[in-house]
Amino acid sequence: MPTPLSLGLVQTAAFHHGDDHLEGFARQVRGLARAHPAVRLFVFPELHVCGHRPDEDPEQVMNTAAQELDGPRGAALAALARELGVWLVPGSVYERGEDGRVYNTAPVYSPEGRRIAEYRKVFPWRPYETTAAGDRFVVFDLGDHGRVGLSICYDAWFPETTRHLAWQGADLVLNLVRTPTVDRAQELVLARANAIVNQVFMASVNAAPPDGIGRSVVVDPEGRVRAEAGPEPWIVVTDVLDLTETRRVRRYGTAGLTRVWDPFCDDQHPIELPLYQGRIDPARWRRGPG
Template sequence: MIASCIQLSIRLCKRRENLTRALALAAEAVGEGADVLVFPELFLTGFCYEEDLSDRPPYPSLDPLRSFVEEYGCMMVGSIVDGRLNRGFCLDESGIGLQEKIHPFGPEKDHFDGGGSISPIKTSKGRIGLSICYDLRFPEVARKLALSGADFLVTIAQFPASRGYHWQTLCRARAIENQIPHLACNAAGPEFCGGSAIIDAWGTPLAEAGSGERVILAEVDLAGRDLIREQIPALKDRRPEIYRFQKV
């Protein structure tokens, strides 16, 4: 699998402009062989609270992306606004799979509700464990996705520039502790830290971005996940019966 993170500079409330740029960068990615294309959180609109840019099933705002997927046989990952949900999607030739953001952050809570379930999305490229931005700070999300059979993790985000070190550390940690590849795509621009990364199941970055708009690619070995889990059987050695929280 050749994965790409498309670190897009998002123009707030400018859906048409964001779409045009996203498709141009997507063409660049597939031209270099990518078959999985990951965009940042809410890459078509940003957190646009001034206008109602939400979409509803079957999500007509994604029709240009559907056409692109059908033409190139790839898969796209991102998120859109669906009413009061920040709804992550995996879009391929077989259709669309969805996973809501579980943890809205700070002022987002005035506009978004958190999702109510966590499970991998079945796609033509494997079972994807998708999480969105602030979800990265909650290790329970990635752990449940890994234990539920995800083949790789994907995090899409608009992580701020002031917390770039947190982003980098948490992205690697989620891969290392779950022994699973992790595709982490952040937004570009002065207010965001960028730093998108494709990380293998050992926690080694295969490709990393700086802060600017760009496309990164790497070949991801999904079979390597199982080999690493055999070498260090951390998931098998878990003792969940003693992890339950008890008040002291």
């Protein structure tokens, strides 16, 4: 049986990319591990260790900070997770891909110090973000706690993202955010909506000022807000999640009524989706969440 997951969303400002930013981040995580010894998974906002000062050119910082995932930064992050014995999502980073392009990528490190997953942002915020787009949705197994999906900021605005993560079996979706703008209000609505229509836990961690406006949130599979921060410049949103709750909700329905993963009759024909030049196949739909 899956065991409950003690989660810590770290709402904080980014480290400016520089010579000592990884040392600063390591000190931060060590302090968090001492202050919150029960937390098994620490999650940070988008581009947390790749920030830029207001007087810096973001494009220049992006190209300077970009590394291969197995480069020095990746080795340091893996070693930190192993040292502390925690699951670590250090926010997303600028990744230099094998194709030479720069991606906004979220890596995940296990307590053994292994990178067990990486997700490239599929929907960069055009035209403002110039990173290359990823081409796949990513889930991973978090030990005996359950299955987790990854999304980055603007991804949450596209229902296809969370729907596919839930279909792939995600019990919890981590949305890493760096939003300093007024549309954080809409993102909070989307966190609840994505949880409801996919019957999945949503955890949206936003950066703190000046990089974001906070308001990080944890939502359960029926859309109830379990934990929420305000615009604090520094806070850790903690919660303990029983990820088996997603399976109960999917089996018996939201509020014991609505079963979004079983809406089709046995003899229903596929539904054409002209936008995608594809279709919804009722039999395939029913096979998820996988």
